[in-house]
Amino acid sequence: MLNKDLSHIGADSVSPAPYSSMSSRVRGIIGACSGNLVEWFDFFVYAYTSIYFAAAFFPSGNQISQLLATAGVFAVGFFMRPLGGWIFGWIADTRGRKVSMIISVFMMCAGSLMIAVLPTYHTIGVAAPVLLVVARLIQGLSVGAEYGTGATYLSEASVTGRRGFFGSFQYFTIISGQLLALLTVAILQHTLSLGELKEWGWRIPFFMGAVSSIVVVYLRRAMVETASRQDMKRKGAGSISGLLQHKRAVLLVLAFTGGGSLYFYTFTTYMQKFLVVSAGMSPQVVSVVMTASLICFMLCQPIFGLLADKIGVKTHMLLFSGLATLLAVPILFALRSVTSPYMAFGLVVSGLLIASFYTPISGLVKADLFPATVRALGVGLPYALANATFGGTAEYVALTMRSANVESTFFYYVAVLTGITFLAAMLMPDLGKHGYLDGSGHIEANTGIGKA
Template identity: 75%
Template sequence: MSASITDTKDHAAESAPMRAPNRVKAIMGACSGNLVEWYDFFIYAYTAIYFAASFFPKGDTTSQLLATAGVFAVGFFMRPLGGWIFGWIADTRGRKVSMIISVFMMCAGSLLIAIMPTYETIGVAAPVMLVVARLIQGLSVGAEYGTGATYISEIATPGRRCFYGSFQYFTIIAGQLLALMTVVILQQTLTGEELREWGWRIPFFIGALSSIVVVYLRRAMHETATRKDMSRKDAGSLRGMFKHKRAVALVVAFTIGGSLYFYTFTTYMQKFLVISAGFSPETVSFIMTAALVGFMLCQPLFGLLADRIGIKTHMLMFSGLAMVFVIPLLYSLQSVSNPFTAFLLVFGGLAIASLYTPVAGIVKAELFPPAVRALGVGFPYAVGNAAFGGTAEYVALSLRSQGIEEYFFFYVAAVVTITFIAAMLMPNLSRYGYISGAGEIEERTGLKGCSKPSAARV
């Protein structure tokens, strides 16, 4: 009897409403780590054009970039493992513990890249060490997304969840923008030769050192997972997650289209405008900086819009517009010669992405109950992201090397079509989601035959 009373008190204390200042601090803690992690992850993509020759044998620029893109993709393939391990930690030990560990791992990967010797010094061990560093970073990013999306969705106030959720991608973009601005500053202060010899290492040192502030902020975060949910039999387990097979299928379908489209217009666009459109790296950096600033500012605005019109409508608008416009946008960018026109086209593509990014974490968190939410968000997302987002550059560069670059444009459109179909089949989350509604995703989704309704709850 006393144990039951104690459990009830613990649950009540952990579920107690937060005051607005504490809620803001908690979101800052979650988002600061997100910013640092994605800065570290994106700085690799933006400095690859300078360090590619340092870690791989001499050859043409496309071959070296293809090699670095392959290593970039390898980092993505660690994300499912990170989503699985840290989803289990978040669902059984708490969201805060999971997020603190992930920051340390990301910075360890960045520090390793910053100090490692080149191919001329240690030969084949150089690319091997680079792969190891990317594996560590991939594991960390796989942890950060699922736990961060879960935490923000749980701490947000009703009616403002998409607005709060928009700050996850706001900080992802801010991290990417910070990485890009760091490269721009280095381009203005160092010569091209200095950047290739040692200047590219500076951004990785910055990322490694930034973890100190993040850990300090995250130590004060409010824990949203309750002891009751963390102690459930199937908490944080794959068995518990796969009781929600239709939700898993929806997460994968949303992720493959959203991630592929996002990385096409962000990380790959940096190289696409150089090697296909013929702009200089410095010009492309300015184009992408301006486009990403606009994209970042769109996040809270589109988040507020999603709170008004609903997540399902937002997902349909994103996938529908992306499906129709991605091919003409990429064809136009392939032949563009004016930097301002290039900016408008890139920003147009990112504006479409802004219909997905503010709701990306919330839509996935709504599909699972608390005991498997971090795992359910993180693991299927990581699988889809690795298979399609992480390979975006590699697929595009491979097709380009074969002289059929345009096939990539149709590939993106085809994958986004799958996301559009999933959005049509998704139930109304305000009525049937686990956070905002009755928690009847399995019974209401249109994905027939994926699972039995009786298996809908943990």
């Protein structure tokens, strides 16, 4: 009986990290977030430079078919995320969050360096796009590792009453990585000719990402491990069988990620191409619009994280999913016919403000649904499955519908998915009372999802 009680306590409570001071806590968060920034810089650089290297790897066809091919390769990277979430979730839950995050940085570096030096189709033929796919698979595996472990680490490194604020820095650095990728491309656009960009200029950002990982490894080596040895050695830690004991939590993560990822990638990654191919704006103008929009979005993260600490993550999820369901379609219709860059900026920011109810708490909500023994796996694997299915295919689905002259169908697709997220948010219990970080850990007993 004593052993059973001790097992319950160890599984249902978060083991506090042995921080000696607030400064060591901050250093740990910086280490986690710096790697997040570099990994997402590397990942998004592909999306923003593909318009320049598409013809180098897929030379036949028109611009839309070339973009579809590169979008397909972009989506391939997402489909490695479930494997990354599974493998590195197990590593994080059984060997430590720190080990998992260091390995993931090395893998992203390898993928980026490979793309930077990759010969074109003209040089090695069909081997060029094949190797491009391999590089994206490596990057996808790495990003699949990064999200789940990073969200877990930040949730465990934060303190009660400020978890939303600390957790907001995960997407703050995701957006920072995306913003740095966009700024890098914008600088290259203004310093190199179009011919130079297509010939060799697009390779520069991939070299930058590979080199910057050296700094991240140094920062992460100094991080404090948040997983306790007791939890890592516990039976079922990091296992699929252990995860399946939390079926309702898994369903919640799938529902939240499906709508949240699709909406996020629609208004960030795909928006760069949407404003060019659908609204008819020049790539240079779109880069300025998206840079300004992402700066606003990035700065909103800690503000909305603090708001979540005041009003609760359940309310935040309801606000995001409800507003997205109602407003995604009219905002996207307006953006398709926009002519003024100022109006485009206002519309994109309005869409991103809605996303700001989701992004600061995305990792926190998911981490709070699982005990420490399967937390990294519980966050990483279901997230990666839904993210690959809906987020990774967002651009490809949108471009396919556009080529079939039914582009507006994609707008309603976004609304339907966020509507499902809204229903899941309605069914989610109050994590302040029932979550594993600060509550009783009785998630399965306090949600309607999965009940017969």
